[in-house]
Amino acid sequence: MKKIGGSLFILLAVLCIFGCNKKENNNKTNSDTMENVQVSDYGVTAKGDSIKKYTLTNKNGMKVEIINYGGIITSLMAPDKNGKYQDVVLGFTKPEDYFNGNPYYFGALIGRYGNRIANAKFTLEGKTYDIDKNDGPNSLHGGKEGFHTKIWTAEPVKDAKLPTLKLTYVSADGEEGYPGKLTTTVHYTLTDDNALEISYEAETDKATVVNLTQHSYFNLSGNFSNLITDHELQINADKFLPVNSTLIPVGEEKSVKGTPFDFTAAKAIGKDITAQDEQLKLGGGYDHNWILNGNGMRTIATVYHPASGRVMEVMTDQPGVQFYSGNFLDGKFDTKTGGKYEKRSGFCLETQHYPDSPNQPAFPTTELKPGQKYQTKTMYKFSVKK
Template sequence: MKIEVQNIADKWQLYTLTNNNDMSVSILDFGGIITEINVPDRKNNIENIVLSYKDYTDYEKNPEFLGAIIGRIAGRIKDATFVLEGKKHFLEANEGTHHIHGGLKGFHQVIWKVTPFQTDDTVGVKMTHTTPDGEGGYPGNVKVSVTYTLNNKNELILDYLAVTDKITVLTMTNHSYFNLSGNAAETIHSHHVTIDSNEFIELDRELFPTGKKINVVNTPFDFQNGRKLADVISSTSAQNLVADYGYDHYFILNHKKQESIIVKDEKSGRRMTIKTNQPGVVMYTSNTLDEDLDLAEGTARPYLGVCFETQASPASLHYEDFPTVILKANETYNKQTVFSFGIEK
């Protein structure tokens, strides 16, 4: 187990965590951004399975939020406004007239304070940040920590903790784009995905929830028994079309299985499982990935990665009976997502 630290662009630190199996994870203090996750395939070729920029300075703008911590709110807030306890709050509009992923000064733009740690069988970094009352239009002083832990089971554990001094809204996630083919050798069409969910949230043409939950049975959104993305990603169903032939939808997790999500790539043999105590996940299949991005893996193109954004739902700010994003004073936000990596023989 080891931690290596590298200076980047004379302003950031890159922390690389390596376990005893030669699996490694690299994380920037800027944005808490995961730049690499290197794991073996069935032939023991160790390759990066998340999208990353060729030039580290491109993370400064990072329009696609590659690998970043997202907050205070992961997702979109319509008209950049919400009402909390009768008071209307006005957020920064950073997607037209709407608000997305915490705004221009969201957690993906923060230089986090980092404390590395190491035990006999784990290595990691704890990142902390305090966001003041009113920043970006959000109420409450919020103290946040995100801890990345890598162990010898090839598990990457993300622990999110936060407390606030007044009622606020908060739901955090990580925005890594996974591609198990390794170094983005192929698109994600061959990925086989299983999601423990029988409901997803319907979206309108602007990708905002309509307030309706849809049962996945007999739809291209039924991943309960697993299916290959290539078989459904070009579906002409109304909900796939609003996302430009693919997925950018919130699935409500059943939590009936130990693993909420299973992703497999037959050619490389890589297998990733996701366990979480979050109520749901947004699966985004990079349908509209900006083709002008210069990635370490080559020029960007749609369907080059898939995000699994475990989180609550900002739709709860406008509709009842959705996983809430409200955090009350002196309550503790305590969420965990575990990514496990292995090989299908």
């Protein structure tokens, strides 16, 4: 019996060692995956909610920082032509400035409806819905308490091959006046070719309207005291949507040819921005939707900053993009590099459906019904030109 007991003890010991080593190896694999997504404390809201920051890092050393408040991108480090990494997205220097309304929507996920809805109302299936009026007579970016002010459930995706953060938010039926309980999931993925991929999904239990987007401001110079007027922009669009005095599309699709809105060939953002054009006067610069050429996932815009050599390509499957030249930045907030965020110190390229689509039947529909899934994807890819 002693001999048998000794043999069993040896066998169990061997199995334990094997099993423990296997478990240790599994844990090591998970740890290696999670090394690409670091979690840290970011700040505490006025209501006492603790906000986390998630840092995604790819194999090249490119980093993007995201907080679960508003799904906000607070930093994006991209290399220049000399290999120097600098932050290229505008953002606040203090967490409380994000938590106190984020008046410029810096870096935020936007919903339920990106851009403007005229007179803060729309009719769906015979019923009129009044939504939050937060932009003169209109509703902008989902209302004052839109998705940019919500605390999202965030979790790094452990089994992903690339650093990926999953964000989820459930919007109650009637929130900000919108019908239906809407469950939204967004994945941020940082690829090994220096692209930030943003995938959106949403489902509802009642007919509603949805138009999600991302509202990062970019300045590829890496110095936020510099204006973006020297950035060279190309937009793959032959038409844009003229607007009225409250920046609502008038329903006309206008050719960009022969206008300051022609970016079919790359040109400096500042080249025509002060031209004597009624649409530029109404927007205080560029703040319009371009009707994108083509369908499906394609490159819709390219931005080049000659001094740094940085290039940003925008890819999407959406029908439109709002090019906004930072006209309402007003020097009230400190930049992350010193100085103030002045007018035109950043630009946005917000991929989207058209503004005011719920009130304009000729525009592509933004209606989402129960049983349907809203799905869209946008990528911001960074490279250099020497």
